[in-house]
Amino acid sequence: MAKTDSPERILERGFRAARPVRLSTQFGLDAGAWALAIVLAEVFRYEFDLSQVAVVPMLLLIASAVVLQLAIGWTFHLYRGRFTYGTFEEVRALSAAVVVVAVVLCVPTVLFGTSLSIPRSTILIALPIGLLFMCAARYMKRLYVERRVRPGLDAQRVLVYGAGYLGATLIRRMMTDPDSPYLPVALIDDQPAYRNVRHSGVAVRGTLSDLERIASETDASAIVVAIASADASFLRRVNDEGERLGLHVKVLPRLDEILSGEKQPSDLRDISIEDLIGRHPVDTDVGSIAGYLAGKRVLVTGAGGSIGSELCRQIVQYGPAELIMLDRDETGLQMAQLGTAGHGLLDTRDVVLADIRDVPALQAVFEERRPEVVFHAAALKHLPMLEQYPDEAWKTNVMGTLNVLNAAREVGVDTFVNISTDKAANPTSVLGHSKRVAEKLTAWMATETGLRYLSVRFGNVIGSRGSMLPTFSALIKAGGPITVTHPEVTRFFMTIPEACQLVVQAGGIGKPAEVLILDMGEPVRILDVAERMIEMSGKDIEIVFTGLREGEKLHEELVGASESTDRPLHPKISHARVNSISPERLDKAGWEARIRSARRTNEAAVLGLGDGALVRNAEDSQRD
Structure with a gap:
């Protein structure tokens, strides 16, 4: 044939x-x-x-x-x-x-x-x-x-927001592709310097405040955001204005996807909830990263998790001599290998099946492979689950971290990055207290060795397994209701790739015993996220308020009460220090007693529910 x-x-x-x-x-x-x-x-x-x-x-x-x-x-x-x-x-x-x-x-x-x-x-x-x-x-x-080669008459007429390099590149690609589904008809930019700019015959017609007039004059049906530094708050503003005028809002792929060749600037997509709440473009200093990763043996614990697997994908770009991905989840390791090696055969030395609780197995791996840089991402992270099973938090987040620290010291690891959480700042939960101890143990090891053993702390990452967005999506798909703990509860959000970029960057600029705190932008109200997701789904879903759970905060904090927020080297990374604790001072019974005796919530976080849950329809909540 x-x-x-x-x-x-x-x-x-x-x-x-x-x-x-x-x-x-x-x-x-x-x-x-x-x-x-x-x-x-x-x-x-x-x-x-x-x-x-x-x-x-x-x-x-x-x-x-x-x-x-x-x-x-x-x-x-x-x-x-x-x-x-x-x-x-x-x-x-x-x-x-x-x-x-x-x-x-x-x-x-x-x-x-x-x-x-x-x-x-x-x-x-x-x-x-x-x-x-x-x-x-x-x-x-x-x-x-x-x-x-201009787009055909059936192409969708779009406005391009951003008259800089990305906007010019996007318009040129659209205007020289006869099969392009988009026809740019006007540019929008808020900077006075671009007021008279024209790219490929497409002129700047005004600013965002002129959007209604421009859309009417050009008969456009969509607006494309072509600004590399567009953060979540900016995109929310554009999306709100676009929705008011009936314009579809589209965005370009992430800059790292364009630079790596995975995506082209013309590969537009509809704006997503991740863009609206967690987009924080990161300026990465490649020189400082390449200096401590290139040609080194790098080990990542928890490599099968959401953070660990993305860390591996980013680390491999800097040319390590060897990348060792360690996890107890074989399926997670397979996905991590797919992201770094392009296959999931699980028959190569880059994947290691081991548990950080298993001291002999962990020591054997470190002795054999002798890593020089370690990213410790293995942890238990679900706050309500650990409230029920604090023993597991102690075994993994505290003792597991100590096991990895000891194994690293034995083979002379010179850079150790412990991945922490915002819940370790002024902790009120089992999760927060366990990660706080992990930070203190890392600081102790730094003083013992004099080497760069440090922690990196950040808030919620969007799209990780079991996190809020996948849960809300599943509830919406099932017809609801969406459960929210409190009408005023807020959280910090960042996409996984952007968080990992800052983690890798932090490893290059951190000093021994420091806790580096990533700038997560402004906190986002969870109710707003739920309402936006319902609106984007086009369904009529009710929202049920269940009340804050034990140990849960109304508003998370990234910086502890006694910690500084100096940013001497990177505009999005603060440097702080925590008190160290030696293994001899670890007292599990005292640790649990302190958790139970401490204030478990902040800022009057308990929502009075009476005998039943509060229910509010999404449409009603938008009017409040």
């Missing part, structure tokens, strides 16, 4: 077939430009007295220029298909080639031009004229091509 070629293969084959014709035509235009330029140069030199023009010497000079243009243009790859037609790169190469041709011709013309009846200034006059003709031909051809 004959194999049918895809449209891409047919297009590529046609392009290759047309390539010799295109390049020969290009040279023909350049040759014609030289001929016309030399003729005009002599006419100008003799002040339009054609009787003084020696035709045969002029024709010989034209022939020499054409031959030289072919040879030198070939050397500069002008006629070998290296450059995209009409780009600055091609113009730069063309200018260099034309100047070389002119220099080569100018020497004999100046020396022997008079005896050959050729004015000595001919080439000097012809040079700018010829170059102008060549550039003009390319520009006209580019305009012709771009007109032919």
Whole structure:
């Protein structure tokens, strides 16, 4: 059976077939430009007295220029298909080639031009004229091509918010793709410097406050946010305005996805709840990261979890000598291996099945593999579950951390990053208290070794297993109701990739015994998230308030009462210190007693429910 070629293969084959014709035509235009330029140069030199023009010497000079243009243009790859037609790169190469041709011709013309009846200034006059003709031909051809490849009449008319580099790149891609589903009709930007900007014929028509007028004038049905530094609060503002006007809001892929080649700037997607509550673009200092990861043996505990697996994906980009992914969850390890190695065969040394509670197994792994950098992400994290089973929190989050610290010290690990949580700041829960002890143990090991053993603390990450967003999505899909603990409860949010970027960055700038606290932006009210998700689903779902659970805070904190918020090295990372605790001082019974005797909530967090739960319809809550 004959194999049918895809449209891409047919297009590529046609392009290759047309390539010799295109390049020969290009040279023909350049040759014609030289001929016309030399003729005009002599006419100008003799002040339009054609009787003084020696035709045969002029024709010989034209022939020499054409031959030289072919040879030198070939050397500069002008006629070998290296450059995209009409780009600055091609113009730069063309200018260099034309100047070389002119220099080569100018020497004999100046020396022997008079005896050959050729004015000595001919080439000097012809040079700018010829170059102008060549550039003009390319520009006209580019305009012709771009007109032919514009999106069709059925393309969706969109506004592009952002007239900077990303906006310009996006518009250029849209306007040169005949199959693009989007046709940009106007630019929007709030910066006065971009007020008169025009990209590929698309002009800035105003700011966000002018959105209603611009949408009406252009008949646009969607708005695309093309700003790399757009954070969650900015996107919420744009989304709210778009919803008010009936415009679909779309966003570009994350910048790291574009830079890695995973996505193109034109791969637009609808705005998601993750964008609206947890988008915090991170400026990463690659130099400081590469210095402590490149060429090193790196081990990640909890590599099968949401944070651990993303950490592994990011670490592998910095060229470690070896990446060791350790977890007790074999399925999680398989997913982590898929993200780093592109397969999930589980038959290679990069995956290690072990439990941080198992001291002999952990020590054997460290002795054999001898890591130099450790990211400790293994932990139990579900607050209500640990309230029921505090023993498990102690075994994993406290003793498990101590086991990893001891194993790291034995083999001389010089950088150890303990992944902590905002619940360790002024803790009120079993989870928070256990992670607080883990921070103190890490600080103790730093003082013992003098090496960079530090902790990194951040709030909720969006999309992790068992977290709020997947739970809300499942409840909405099932028809509800959505359960929220308290109408005023707030949490900090950040996407997993952005949180891990800061974790990796923190490992490069942290000092021994420090706790580095990631800037999570402004806290978000959970009720607002629930209402937005219901609205985006288009369903009528009720919201049930269940009351805060034991140990749960109304408002989380990232910084403890006695901790500083200095940011000496990175604008989104604060440096603080916690008191250390040695293993000899660990007292599980005293630890549990302190938890039970301490205030378990903050800011009057208990919601009086009476005999039943409070129920509020999403539509009603939006009116409050």
